[in-house]
Amino acid sequence: MADFLWVIYLGFMGATAVWFLIKxxxxxxxxxxxxxxSIITWLGLFGFVTETEMFVPSVWKMVFIIGLLWDVLFTIFFADRFAGDFGFEEEEDPMPLVARLIGLITIAPLYYGIFQYAF
Incomplete structure (x- = not known):
């Protein structure tokens, strides 16, 4: 059952990235x-879910650290500034920091998988 949920999550993350690219x-x-x-971290998650060895673990350790830092920084500092680029309607008030941090919860499984894959 856990493998099935990982495959669903992997598909969701990949489909979201491709949809944004197509649009x-x-x-x-x-x-x-x-x-x-996003693509690089998705590949790490793909390797974890399918138990496929890609590169050496030190590469995925770097991907884990850099990717996690990037997602946190992008969510906190850049997401509001570039929200219009993603097709979302501009709001008068910026999204509260707490709401943006809650949004990071959706990528927690991604980084859990990359952590398991790297370490």
Whole structure:
């Protein structure tokens, strides 16, 4: 059952990234960097879920640290600034920090998987 849930999560993360790419939501360098990091972290999760060895563990240790730092920094500092690039309606008030941090919960399994894969 756990393997099935991992495959569903893997599919959800991959489909989301591809959907954003197809819709042309990566319009500037910051969002393109976010897409690149998302693809690399997705590959790490794919390796963990399918038990496929890709690269050496030290590469995935770096991916874990850099990816996690990037997602936290992007969510806290850049998400509001580039929200219009993702097709969301501009709000008068920026999203509260607590709401953005709660959004990070959705990527917690991603980094759990990469951590398990790397260490």
């Amino acid at each position: 042309g939501k990566y319009k500037n360098n910051i969002t393109r960097l976010d897409f690149l990091i």
